[in-house]
Amino acid sequence: MAADAGAHARAGTPAEAAANADAVVLAVHWTRVDDGLAQTDGLSGRTVVTCSLPMSHDDTSLVMGLSRSGAEALAAKAPKANVASAFSSVPSEVLFGVFEGLGARRRRTSCIAETTRARRRQLRR
Numbered sequence: 453m454a455a456d457a458g459a460h461a462r463a464g465t466p467a468e469a470a471a472n473a474d475a476v477v478l479a480v481h482w483t484r485v486d487d488g489l490a491q492t493d494g495l496s497g498r499t500v501v502t503c504s505l506p507m508s509h510d511d512t513s514l515v516m517g518l519s520r521s522g523a524e525a526l527a528a529k530a531p532k533a534n535v536a537s538a539f540s541s542v543p544s545e546v547l548f549g550v551f552e553g554l555g556a557r558r559r560r561t562s563c564i565a566e567t568t569r570a571r572r573r574q575l576r577r
Contacts, residue, residue: 466491496532
């Protein structure tokens with residue numbers, strides 16, 4: 453992606469990156485979500501794709517997920533953003549054997565969960 457961006461690629465803070473983005477990928481440990489959001493303007497009007505699983509600090513257990521998803525909690529923290537969870541429901545390592553058994557040449561993972569019906573319909577298109 454950086455190679456495709458060429459001279460348009462540049463380094464910046466999370467706030468600078470989010471300020472000019474239509475979509476933001478939030479890929480931090482769950483314990484750092486609040487810190488990540490604090491470094492932005494709240495992501496109002498942006499699509500936020502998160503792959504952050506709501507895991508405890510030591511990664512031994514989920515801190516939520518039986519009655520409320522991490523995406524739902526993130527949407528509550530960034531109420532003016534459009535939040536989608538992707539790539540986080542199954543660790544990719546679990547799928548390696550499946551791809552090898554099928555003789556697949558490329559490994560593909562695409563797991564999406566969405567919090568609103570309208571966004572689910574939009575993502576299906």
